[in-house]
Amino acid sequence: MNQKILRVGHSPDPDDAFMFYGLAFDYVKIDNYKIEHVLEDIQSLNIRAMKGELEVTAISAHTFPYVADKYYVMRTGSSMGIGYGPLIVSRKYFSIAELKGKKVAHPGELTTATLLTKIYINDIQLHAYPFDEILSAIEKDEVDAGVIIHEGQITYQNLGFKKILDFGELWKEETGLPLPLGLDVVRKDLGHETAVKISSGLKTSIEYGYKNLQDAVTYALKFGRGLSFELGEKFIKMYVNELTIDMGDEGKKALDLLFQKAFEKGLIKYKIDFELV
Incomplete structure (x- = not known):
């Protein structure tokens, strides 16, 4: 059976590289799909998401209200600060x-x-x-x-x-909640069932990284702009945490609140209702 190309956009940063380590080296596979990695800075990925260009992409949480018609939020792959952030x-x-x-x-x-x-x-x-x-x-x-x-x-x-x-x-x-900063999203036109499968594949990739921590961190530090192994591991563990594996109800609640605050301040035009896949 011919494999379909799945373009996955993520930033050339240690935390994103760590998350996608298993998929990047085919240690983790998503049935019937060949992964094509697209590495760009997050602002560029945000702009591409506005056009619905990539099937799967990392975006800033702020960007989601502008692309909610095109993408599902994956319950896996989010970057959430637990008492820390920008x-x-x-x-x-x-x-x-x-x-x-x-x-x-x-x-x-x-x-x-x-x-x-x-x-x-x-x-x-x-x-x-x-x-x-x-x-x-x-x-x-x-x-x-x-x-x-x-x-x-x-x-x-x-x-x-x-x-x-x-x-x-x-x-x-x-x-009292974690701070949602980055999300991974999957295009709705792939269908709900496929979106869930892709989300599950990313979750497996993150778990694979933690099971092979030394190798995954070493790979991720190629994108670390001079970080030592110790600082790189610290940074990765800050933003690839238990909520990255599955944001769950707490992460969803935090996202809802972020969008509510932005709406009340007039910084986004619409209230956002969304589901996780």
């Missing part, structure tokens, strides 16, 4: 109040980090930068502070930056 950091400012009227770099309009910034902080000037150029922009005084994601969350202190706010801490204190 940070606002600076070198010369130490509180949110001090940032009033100041320039703050963010990692892209469709990222969840930027949505959280708009939900919680007023009266700042937001400027978009590639996520891996934000710390440099602060250093060069192009901006006064920055919203950082990915491995910058565990390396910023060594580079001389100070944390002003951790959105994951704030969210946990306010809601």
